[in-house]
Amino acid sequence: MTAVALDLNEQLATWRNQVEQTLARNLPAEDTPPSMIHRAMRYSVMAGGKRLRPLLAIAAAEACDADPARFLVPFAALELIHTYSLVHDDLPALDNDELRRGRPTAHVVFGDAIAILAGDALLTEAFSWLSRPIDGVDPRRQLRAIEVVSTAIDSKGMIGGQVADLEAERIMERSRDETELRKTLEFIHTNKTARLITASVLLGGILAGADEERLRSLEEYGSAVGLAFQIVDDLLDVEQDATTLGKTAGKDEAQGKLTYPALVGREAARHEVDALLAKALATAGMIRGHRNYLPAIARFLCDRRA
Ligand code: GRG
Numbered sequence: 365m366t367a368v369a370l371d372l373n374e375q376l377a378t379w380r381n382q383v384e385q386t387l388a389r390n391l392p393a394e395d396t397p398p399s400m401i402h403r404a405m406r407y408s409v410m411a412g413g414k415r416l417r418p419l420l421a422i423a424a425a426e427a428c429d430a431d432p433a434r435f436l437v438p439f440a441a442l443e444l445i446h447t448y449s450l451v452h453d454d455l456p457a458l459d460n461d462e463l464r465r466g467r468p469t470a471h472v473v474f475g476d477a478i479a480i481l482a483g484d485a486l487l488t489e490a491f492s493w494l495s496r497p498i499d500g501v502d503p504r505r506q507l508r509a510i511e512v513v514s515t516a517i518d519s520k521g522m523i524g525g526q527v528a529d530l531e532a533e534r535i536m537e538r539s540r541d542e543t544e545l546r547k548t549l550e551f552i553h554t555n556k557t558a559r560l561i562t563a564s565v566l567l568g569g570i571l572a573g574a575d576e577e578r579l580r581s582l583e584e585y586g587s588a589v590g591l592a593f594q595i596v597d598d599l600l601d602v603e604q605d606a607t608t609l610g611k612t613a614g615k616d617e618a619q620g621k622l623t624y625p626a627l628v629g630r631e632a633a634r635h636e637v638d639a640l641l642a643k644a645l646a647t648a649g650m651i652r653g654h655r656n657y658l659p660a661i662a663r664f665l666c667d668r669r670a
Contacts, residue, residue: 372660376419382433383418384410386440390493404474404482405489409447411465412610416665417442417564420589423661424568424582427653434498435571438509441493442564445517448486449560451479453526459615466610501571509570516563525555534620536627549622550591557597558590565589565658584647589662592640595633596666598623602630608670641666 387409392402421439422432432439454461454469455476462472471479494510497503515521529552539545565586569579598616602625606613616623624633641662648658 372657372664375657376661376664379419379422379432380415382436383415383422383440383443386436387443390437390440391489400474400478401482401485404470404478405486407473408451408464408470408482409444409486411467413443413447413465415443416593417446417560420561420564420586420658420661421568423657424565425572426568427648427651427656427658428569428572428574428578428582429653430572432568432572434500435568437496438494438498438567438571439564441490442513442560442567444486444490444493445513446560448483448490449517449522449526451483451486455479458526458530461612461615463606463610463612498571501573505570505573509567512566512570513563516559521555521559522557525552525557525559528552529556529621532622535622537620542627545622545627549624549627552622553591553594553624554587557594558587561590561593562586578651581647581650585644585651585658585662588640588644588647589665592637592644592662593665595624595637595640596668598625599630599633599637600668600670604670610670637666 391406391409394403394406396402418436418439421435421442425432425435425439450464451470453459454464455471462469464470469479470482474482491510491514494513495506498506517523519527528548532548532552535548536545562583563586565582566579569582574582600609601613601616601623604613615621617626624636628636644662645659648656648662651658
């Protein structure tokens with residue numbers, strides 16, 4: 365392992381610990397009445413996971429020369445939003461999955477009703493954390509950040525991407541128009557996955573007080589990394605097993621999902637990842653912070669094996 369990679373791993377581990385502690389301290393305690401929902405919320409959130417979205421927000425804030433420790437609560441809120449989407453996506457009415465982050469899914473343990481309500485509560489809790497006053501941050505700047513996060517996950521963002529994903533199941537059995545399929549696939553991946561990742565990077569930049577030029581670079585970086593992340597996720601679904609992934613593998617093909625490997629093949633999908641990584645590295649370089657981990661994180665995400 366190179367010195368740079370070791371440094372990144374240490375840095376990510378430190379930040380991840382800070383995120384874990386922030387989540388553990390700020391989530392309602394398990395015995396808060398009614399305890400069933402608080403147990404379900406903590407069960408799903410405190411189950412590990414890469415904590416990618418808060419890590420990206422932290423790295424973006426630092427690249428914009430701010431101390432990310434000031435923003436750990438709003439950054440950890442991204443993980444609540446992400447976990448709500450996983451809990452709801454795993455429900456029988458959606459993906460019907462029984463394994464997540466290496467454990468039985470929330471509805472398997474707590475039942476469908478509590479899993480639905482726990483997802484709702486995590487989303488609500490997230491906006492409470494995002495709107496807590498932060499010393500030294502102009503509330504107008506904070507409002508802008510909250511708007512960026514909410515529009516990224518609304519019915520024209522993450523939820524819209526999920527709806528398009530549902531509608532596209534088995535689409536390759538109905539259509540051979542490659543241009544149309546590619547457009548649909550880009551819409552799904554951009555909205556379902558890349559929008560929240562982009563919003564995470566922007567949240568870091570906005571709270572750090574970055575100027576418009578840096579915010580534009582962060583947005584381009586987030587879009588490239590977000591799309592690359594989902595293509596890698598598609599590839600891992602084909603290439604890895606459930607033990608490595610901590611979730612069911614091989615599901616996309618079984619469900620007739622529209623994915624990059626299914627549409628263009630594994631090799632071309634890897635080339636797409638390489639092109640997006642090059643774009644992410646170029647835009648991250650334009651931020652010019654004196655401690656900029658965004659390029660190293662982009663490489664790490666594109667090379668990941670789980
Ligand atoms: C609102 C129900 C609903 C869904 C929105 C985000 C989403 C759409 C569904 C969740 C399932 C899914 C396949 C999402 C795509 C993004 C993705 C690859 C999620 C997995 O994220 P990781 O790898 O997970 O960061 P960990 O467990 O590491 O946090």
